[in-house]
Amino acid sequence: MNQSLDEPLYLDCPSKDEPYLRTYRNSNYTYPSNPGQTTPVAPSSIQTTVITTHKSFVSQVSFQTTPSITGTTGDPNQVYGSELLCKDKHPSDVIPSSVHSLRPADVKVIGAVGDSLTAGNGIGSKPKDVLDVLTQYRGLSFSIGGDGSLQTTTTLPNILREFNPSLTGFSTGKGNLDKPNVFLNQAFPGALAGDLPGQVRKLVDIMKNNSKIDFQNDWKIINLFIGGNDLCNYCTDSAYFSAINFAKRIEKALDILLDEVPRAFVNLVETLELIPLRRLYQDKEVSCPRTLMRMLCYCVVKPSENSPELEMMSEANRAYQLTTRMLVESGRYDTREDFTVALQPFFHHVQIPILENGHPDTSFFAPDCFHLSQKFHTQVARALWNNMLQPVGEKSDFQDVTANVPLSCPSQDQPFLRTFKNSNYTYQGAVPTAAPPKNWGSDLSCVENQPSEAVPTSVHKIRPADIKIIAALGDSITAGFGARAKNLFQLRTEYRGVSWSIGGDKTLEAVTTLPNILKKFNPNVHGFASGIGNLKSKFNVAVSGSKANDLSNQTHRLIQLMKDSSEINFKKDWKVITLFIGANDLCEYCMNKEMYSADNYVKHIQEALDTLQKQVLLGVEERVKTCCFTVVYFKV
Secondary structure (H helix, E strand, O other): OOOOOOOOOOOOOOOOOOOOOOOOOOOOOOOOOOOOOOOOOOOOOOOOOOOOOOOOHHHHOOOEEOOOOOOOOOOHHHOEOOOOOOOOOOOOOOOOOOHHHOOHHHEEEEEEEEOHHHHOEOOOOOOOOHHHHHOEOHHHOOOOEOOOOOOOEOOHHHHHOOOOOOOEOOEOOOOOOOOHHHOOEOOOOOOOHHHHHHHHHHHHHHHHHOOOOOOOOOEEEEEEEOOHHHHHOHHHOOOOOOHHHHHHHHHHHHHHHHHHOOOEEEEEEOOOOOHHHHHHHHOOOOOOOHHHHHHHHHHHHOOOOOOHHHHHHHHHHHHHHHHHHHHHHOOOOOOOOOEEEEEEOOOOEEEOEEOOOOOEOHHHEOOOOOOEOHHHHHHHHHHHHHHHHOOOOOOOOEEEOOOOOOOOOOOOOOOOOOOOOOOOOOOOOOOOOOOOOOOEOOOOOOOOOOOOOOOOOOHHHOOHHHEEEEEEEEOHHHHOEOOOOOOHHHOOOEOHHHOOOOEOOOOOOOEOOHHHHHOOOOOOOEOOEOOOOOOOOOOEOOOOOOOHHHHHHHHHHHHHHHHHOOOOOOOOOEEEEEEEOOHHHHHHHHHOOOOOOHHHHHHHHHHHHHHHHHOOOOOOOOOOOEEEEEEEOOOO
C-alpha cells in the first residue's frame, strides 16, 4: 500500500465483526514461506534475496535503424553546412529595450561557458586518432564556433551571422584558452559546474574591456552548457555532486550575469542524457577505447545492467535536468526587462544513431566514443537554434541526430527569440507550502471501543482496549529528533512526546500518535514518552543514529525496564512494541555494502524479535502477553 503524505488519512475504527488488532491468523493469511502454518513455531534462520525493480535503461532508449546521414549537400566539402531559407532577416527598426522583443538580427555579441563539448575537443579528429581528441576545435563548437560559414559549418554563430554578418564573440580555429582566437568561448575541458562562476567572471571582464563590444548597449547571447563531468563523477561523491549542489553552482554563475550584464539572452542548455551512451561501451563489435571510456566516465559506463548503481546514475541524470528546470521556473532570472534565461531542453532525451547492421554509428562521435564529432555538433546546433524559436512550454526535448532537421525561421507573427513573456507562458514556480496547521490532532469516535469481557489469552483476539503497555525501538525518527524544531538550532532536540509510534503528549485532538489513539480505548495505557529528551521517555528506548545492529542492545534494555517497572504487570499485561529502523543503514550502504547488506539488516531485526519472542516462551501459566511486534517498513 502506497502512502501519500499530501492526502488526508482518516483513522479507522475496529468493526463489530472484526474488533481485533489484525494478525496473520485473524486475517486468514498464509505466510508464503510456511504454508499451512496454524501454530507458532520456533524462529529459524532465514536468508534474504534482494529483488531489484530496476529496468534496463539501455533497453528503454529508442534506437532507430537507419543509414548514417551524409549531410545536407552532395559536396563532400559542405557535408556539415545548412540552408537557411528565411524571408525576413532584418533587425528591429529601433534597437529593442526588451529581451522579449529581440530579433536574431539584433544580436551583436555571442559568448559561451562550459566544458569540453563547448571547448570543441575532438570535433574534427579523424577516426581512430584518439590522441587528437585533446585538440580543442573551438571554431566547430555547436554553440560558439565561427569557422567558415553556414554553407560549410553549422554552428549557432554561423546561423546568427546570416541575420547579422557583424556578429562578434565567436571562436575560430583550434587552441586552448590562452589563444586569442577563442575570444568569448571561455569553456575548458574537464570543467565542472563549480567552475562556471570563474568562467563567467572572465567572460564578463572580457566583454567589458573589448573595443569591439559596446557592453552597455549591444544585445548578447550567452550559452551555458555543463553537467557531463559532474555526472561522470557522481558515484565518487554523491553528496558533493548532488543535483541540488549542481543547480546551486549554476545559480551562482547565472547570478553574476544577472547582476552585471545588460541586454542578455542566456541559453541554459539542459544536461545531456548520458545513459544511452553506454551502448557504445557495451557493443563489442564497435571499435571504442573502453579503458579510456572508463577513465572518462566510470560512473556511467561501468555499472552492470539492472544494477542499483545504474539506477542511481539514471536518477541523478534526471535530477540534474529537473533542478536546472526548477531554477529557471522560479522566475529568478526574469526580474529585468533586458535579461532572461531560457532553458533549451533538446538534450533531455537522446537517440543513439544505429546503423543498418544494428551497431552504433560511431561517425557521430569523436575517436574516444565519448565526445561528439562534427556530424553530431551539426545536428546539435540545429536543435539549439530551433529550440530558441520554439515557444516556452512547447520546446522539443528529443534529439534524433540522424534526422535531417531543417533550420526554422522566425515567423511574421513571432519574429523574436522566444521567452516566457512572448510565449504567454507562466512559470510554474515552487509549489507553495501550505500554512502550518494549528495542531496535529485527529478525530476518532469508535462504537467498538470496549475491552474484551475476559483478558484474552490469544494474540489473535486482542482488542485495542486490551492493550496496557506500549513501547518502541528505533532511531532518531522514533526518538522524535527535530520533530517540532522551528530552526536549525532546535534540530538536534528529541521531541519524544510527539513521536508517531510512542509519543503521548497532550491528547489525540492535539497530537496524533499511536499512544494517543490507544488512549481513546484505554486511558490508562502505559509506557509512552512525553516532553523533550530522555527524562520522561519511559519505554521509548530508541537512540538517534542507531542502525539495525543496535537493536539487540535496545531490546535487552527495554525488557529490563519493563521487568523493573512497578507500574505494570510484565507477565500479564498485553503490550504493543513498535520497531522501526533502517534509514541510517541505507545512508551508510554505499560505504560498506557487505556490512549493510539486506541479509545483515534482516538478521539484526530477527535477532531483536527472537529476543522478544523468547520472553513469551516462559511456560503456559506465566506467559508474557506481548501483543504485537510491529516492524515498520517504508517504501522509498
